[in-house]
């Protein structure tokens with residue numbers, strides 16, 4: 001990753017934290033935190049664990065559909081979450 005990309009990503013992470021405060025959502029920066037604070041309002045983590053073995057394409061589509069359903073995550077959190085879920089993180093929830 002280039003230094004510029006790293007700077008951009010950390011900028012997004014800071015914006016995510018500030019945005020989270022403004023919206024009164026608790027800050028969340030790791031995949032597990034994002035699931036716990038943003039993904040359990042409408043269903044339990046069991047629903048997410050059930051897809052633990054699914055691939056990146058599934059999680060990109062699903063996370064974007066959840067945003068459409070009403071999940072409040074910003075772009076930086078989406079990237080973190082897709083990375084976490086696509087690498088099997090849901091198995092440890």
Ligand code: HEC
Pocket residue numbers: 035038039040041042043047048051062063065066067069070071072073081
């Ligand atoms: C506002 C309510 C809401 C929130 C918040 C929400 N979901 Fe969902 N979720 C749903 C509904 C409704 C369904 C069933 C319909 C569908 O699949 O879109 C669902 C289904 C799912 C499924 C099963 C999909 C399948 O293939 O059958 C997964 C996995 C999932 N959600 C993951 C997540 C994740 C990850 C988050 C956090 C980013 C999240 N959900 C946040 C409403 C929500």
